[in-house]
Amino acid sequence: xxxxxxxISPRFIGFKNSLKRSQSxxxxxxxxxxxxxxxxxxxxxxxxxxxxxxxxxxxxIGDILARHLLAMVFLTFFSxxxxxxxxxxxxxxxxxxxxxxxYSSPASLAELFLSRSFYTVIDSSWMxxxxxxxxxxxxxxxxxxxxxxxxxxxxxxxxxxxxxASLGIMIVMVxxxxxxxxxxxxxxxxxxxxxxxxxxxxxxxxxxxxxxNPDAFISIAQYLGALKAPSSPYLPSHWATDLLWARLTxxxxxxxxxxxxxxxxxxxxxxxxxxxxxxxxxxxxSKAQEAKRRSHAGKRMLEKIVSAVIKPFGPxxxxxxxxDVRTFFRDNSQWSQLLLLGALVVVYxxxxxxxxxxxxxxxxxxxxxxxxxxxxxxxxxxISALSARFIFPAVSSEGRAFxxxxxxxxxxxxxxxxxxxAYLLPMLVLSEVLIIYTNYLLKVTPFMMALSSVTIFFLVxxxxxxxxxxxxxYPNFHHENIAQVATGFGGLIYMISSSVFIALVIMxxxxxxxxxxxxxxxxxxxxxxxxxxxxxxxxxxxxxNIFAIKRPMAAGLKALNSYEG
Amino acid sequence: xxxxxxxTKIYSGIKAVDNLNLHIEQGTIFGFIGPNGAGKTTTIxxxxxxxxxxxxxxxxxxxxxxxxxxxVKKIIGFIPDRPFLxxxxxxxxxxxxxxxxxxxxxxxxxxxxxYLLNLFELSDWADELIESYxxxxxxxxxxxxxxxxxxxxxxxxxxxxGLDPRGAKLVKExxxxxxxxxxxxxxxxxxxxxxxxxxxxxxxxxNGRIVASGTSxxxxxxxxxxxxxxxxxxxxxxxxxxx
Numbered sequence: 001x002x003x004x005x006x007x008i009s010p011r012f013i014g015f016k017n018s019l020k021r022s023q024s025x026x027x028x029x030x031x032x033x034x035x036x037x038x039x040x041x042x043x044x045x046x047x048x049x050x051x052x053x054x055x056x057x058x059x060x061i062g063d064i065l066a067r068h069l070l071a072m073v074f075l076t077f078f079s080x081x082x083x084x085x086x087x088x089x090x091x092x093x094x095x096x097x098x099x100x101x102x103y104s105s106p107a108s109l110a111e112l113f114l115s116r117s118f119y120t121v122i123d124s125s126w127m128x129x130x131x132x133x134x135x136x137x138x139x140x141x142x143x144x145x146x147x148x149x150x151x152x153x154x155x156x157x158x159x160x161x162x163x164x165a166s167l168g169i170m171i172v173m174v175x176x177x178x179x180x181x182x183x184x185x186x187x188x189x190x191x192x193x194x195x196x197x198x199x200x201x202x203x204x205x206x207x208x209x210x211x212x213n214p215d216a217f218i219s220i221a222q223y224l225g226a227l228k229a230p231s232s233p234y235l236p237s238h239w240a241t242d243l244l245w246a247r248l249t250x251x252x253x254x255x256x257x258x259x260x261x262x263x264x265x266x267x268x269x270x271x272x273x274x275x276x277x278x279x280x281x282x283x284x285x286s287k288a289q290e291a292k293r294r295s296h297a298g299k300r301m302l303e304k305i306v307s308a309v310i311k312p313f314g315p316x317x318x319x320x321x322x323x324d325v326r327t328f329f330r331d332n333s334q335w336s337q338l339l340l341l342g343a344l345v346v347v348y349x350x351x352x353x354x355x356x357x358x359x360x361x362x363x364x365x366x367x368x369x370x371x372x373x374x375x376x377x378x379x380x381x382x383i384s385a386l387s388a389r390f391i392f393p394a395v396s397s398e399g400r401a402f403x404x405x406x407x408x409x410x411x412x413x414x415x416x417x418x419x420x421x422a423y424l425l426p427m428l429v430l431s432e433v434l435i436i437y438t439n440y441l442l443k444v445t446p447f448m449m450a451l452s453s454v455t456i457f458f459l460v461x462x463x464x465x466x467x468x469x470x471x472x473x474y475p476n477f478h479h480e481n482i483a484q485v486a487t488g489f490g491g492l493i494y495m496i497s498s499s500v501f502i503a504l505v506i507m508x509x510x511x512x513x514x515x516x517x518x519x520x521x522x523x524x525x526x527x528x529x530x531x532x533x534x535x536x537x538x539x540x541x542x543x544x545n546i547f548a549i550k551r552p553m554a555a556g557l558k559a560l561n562s563y564e565g
Numbered sequence: 566x567x568x569x570x571x572x573t574k575i576y577s578g579i580k581a582v583d584n585l586n587l588h589i590e591q592g593t594i595f596g597f598i599g600p601n602g603a604g605k606t607t608t609i610x611x612x613x614x615x616x617x618x619x620x621x622x623x624x625x626x627x628x629x630x631x632x633x634x635x636x637v638k639k640i641i642g643f644i645p646d647r648p649f650l651x652x653x654x655x656x657x658x659x660x661x662x663x664x665x666x667x668x669x670x671x672x673x674x675x676x677x678x679x680y681l682l683n684l685f686e687l688s689d690w691a692d693e694l695i696e697s698y699x700x701x702x703x704x705x706x707x708x709x710x711x712x713x714x715x716x717x718x719x720x721x722x723x724x725x726x727g728l729d730p731r732g733a734k735l736v737k738e739x740x741x742x743x744x745x746x747x748x749x750x751x752x753x754x755x756x757x758x759x760x761x762x763x764x765x766x767x768x769x770x771x772n773g774r775i776v777a778s779g780t781s782x783x784x785x786x787x788x789x790x791x792x793x794x795x796x797x798x799x800x801x802x803x804x805x806x807x808x
Contacts, residue, residue: 315668316666318665319664322665323651323654326658327651327654330653399651401650403643408667409639410666564615
């Protein structure tokens with residue numbers, strides 16, 4: 001136990017030290033992050049509260065819907081916890097840099113395994129726990145639950161987390177037993193993509209929108225039948241739902257079986273995990289240290305891509321871009337995420353294709369144009385989200401090798417603008433495809449088609465500049481995984497700035513566009529004053545765009561020039 | 566040719582480098598030695614343009630690095646102590662990348678890369694990703710990449726870290742050959758035997774200041790001791806080890 005405590009202590013000491021020694025600007029970062037977290041928390045609480053309040057106002061089916069939702073929430077949490085534990089267990093148990101040190105210590109295998117599992121549980125579950133809480137509190141408030149309910153939350157979630165952690169860790173140990181850890185990471189990546197796509201398809205096939213529209217069903221019995229969730233009495237999430245529902249509805253019957261099931265499963269899973277670790281953990285760790293040899297598959301294809309991409313650039317920029325392209329495609333965690341985001345883009349487009357425009361009570365032509373306008377914002381947001389993951393970390397992607405750039409004759413200006421132009425073209429193409437295709441599905445007027453295409457075209461210049469510029473202002477060259485970069489404070493600032501920029505452009509365009517469209521549909525002419533307003537607004541848009549390009553790039557350049565590695 | 570004028574670097578109130586003044590002639594192999602935390606790596610990083618001095622100037626071949634950073638960087642080759650590289654590039658791709666950011670193109674580049682890979686015994690690993698290289702191989706690759714643009718000044722921090730005896734001998738010979746052709750080598754090291762063997766001039770730095778400098782003979786006189794560089798070093802820098 002003493003060694004176990006020692007093994008987990010560095011994380012706590014490090015956390016305490018970073019809090020103690022945090023400077024005023026990092027305190028500001030913590031405050032901003034905490035503020036955003038609290039805001040998100042409140043939004044989640046009020047949203048759940050509203051939904052549950054609406055359910056409880058529905059006689060007969062209200063409680064069924066609420067229970068159904070609770071079961072869905074628990075099933076989702078449970079699956080997400082398993083998934084999250086798989087991801088973190090791989091790095092905590094096999095890939096972390098401090099593992100060599102721990103392995104060479106006289107700690108027993110069980111202590112070592114349990115300490116790394118402890119890290120895994122902390123890393124994977126705190127966020128879900130924090131963000132699950134507003135949903136659970138909303139249930140408590142709507143059902144006026146007593147103290148018992150809130151206490152149950154603790155002794156229901158704890159075993160649920162332990163079960164999911166043990167399952168996740170078990171899956172990882174078995175995977176790494178048969179594949180090297182690096183390969184196992186790739187496999188997990190592919191599996192997760194397939195899993196998410198399948199989950200989405202399943203969700204779409206269930207057509208959840210029907211459940212809030214009882215008119216679509218011929219009889220109440222049919223509706224209630226549709227509500228019935230697939231029964232899953234062997235799942236821990238089912239036991240947790242039963243327990244909490246009993247507390248919410250003041251059900252007086254015994255819940256002892258559910259408690260016993262939850263806690264005994266949790267204990268059993270831990271015992272099985274420790275036993276399994278004794279059998280296969282150290283062998284897997286040893287395998288994880290093996291170097292991965294280069295795969296020659298796809299090498300020619302990559303070279304073709306590289307030579308096509310670098311063609312328009314001079315030798316200095318071309319080298320930098322070629323290096324970035326190669327690194328991107330060889331880092332599986334990068335392009336597999338691109339695949340996932342690609343799937344989300346397809347989902348986004350698919351949703352537009354199934355919009356029931358013809359059944360809307362609003363005149364279709366108005367709705368189509370309004371939606372097309374809204375679509376500029378949505379497409380802008382999709383591009384921003386993609387940029388947050390791929391463009392914002394572009395500067396940080398140099399990592400610890402940034403000394404090579406710093407000590408080279410390549411100027412910071414050229415470095416930054418090379419990165420900018422390398423990302424600009426693919427983003428322009430993607431955004432135009434998104435906007436033109438969705439507008440085509442919406443059957444908008446040629447005016448709206450032209451306006452959306454031009455607006456998104458110029459928005460992309462600003463979104464990319466914000467990503468590259470702010471990425472240079474908030475670089476993280478010491479990351480272990482590039483995906484971490486976007487989740488930091490800088491990433492948050494980028495998403496806020498980018499959203500404000502898109503909103504500003506749309507706000508400036510919304511009024512004039514409404515005036516022009518109204519005049520067109522009503523067959524009246526636009527007054528001189530209105531024309532002046534229209535022109536001023538569009539000039540405003542141009543200024544906002546120029547500002548969004550120049551300001552972040554200048555700030556990024558200044559930050560790079562004063563960076564001391 | 567390297568010149569420092571009142572070179573100073575202050576980190577959060579602590580002087581890491583304190584008013585250094587130095588002039589190194591062309592074709593010299595210069596050893597910069599000192600205890601841990603003496604300011605060697607900070608000085609080297611300022612010379613490479615990775616850090617900016619708080620005060621003072623650095624001239625490389627007569628060019629002020631603060632005023633003409635790109636021109637200076639074109640003529641220097643920097644070899645850091647820790648081999649952080651782009652792990653997802655192969656050795657040959659990394660050398661091409663390095664040549665590219667120095668503006669080098671043309672048909673002869675391929676030959677040059679092959680020559681360097683052969684010289685540093687990396688040909689068999691040329692197409693493997695750097696992530697699969699050993700520490701010593703990465704160090705050899707960094708040294709090869711620092712040579713690719715034929716620098717007039719080589720700035721190197723702990724050149725022998727991770728190198729096997731063959732690699733170490735090779736590097737020593739390369740430095741000597743480079744200096745004989747008129748290049749200047751500025752080398753920070755803890756390997757005193759290496760400094761004694763290859764350096765024409767040596768400076769001992771302690772607490773950010775140069776406490777002794779000159780040839781090995783000059784240092785003996787300044788320290789007032791006979792024997793090898795280790796004895797001189799311990800005498801000048803003091804500490805428990807001298808007792």
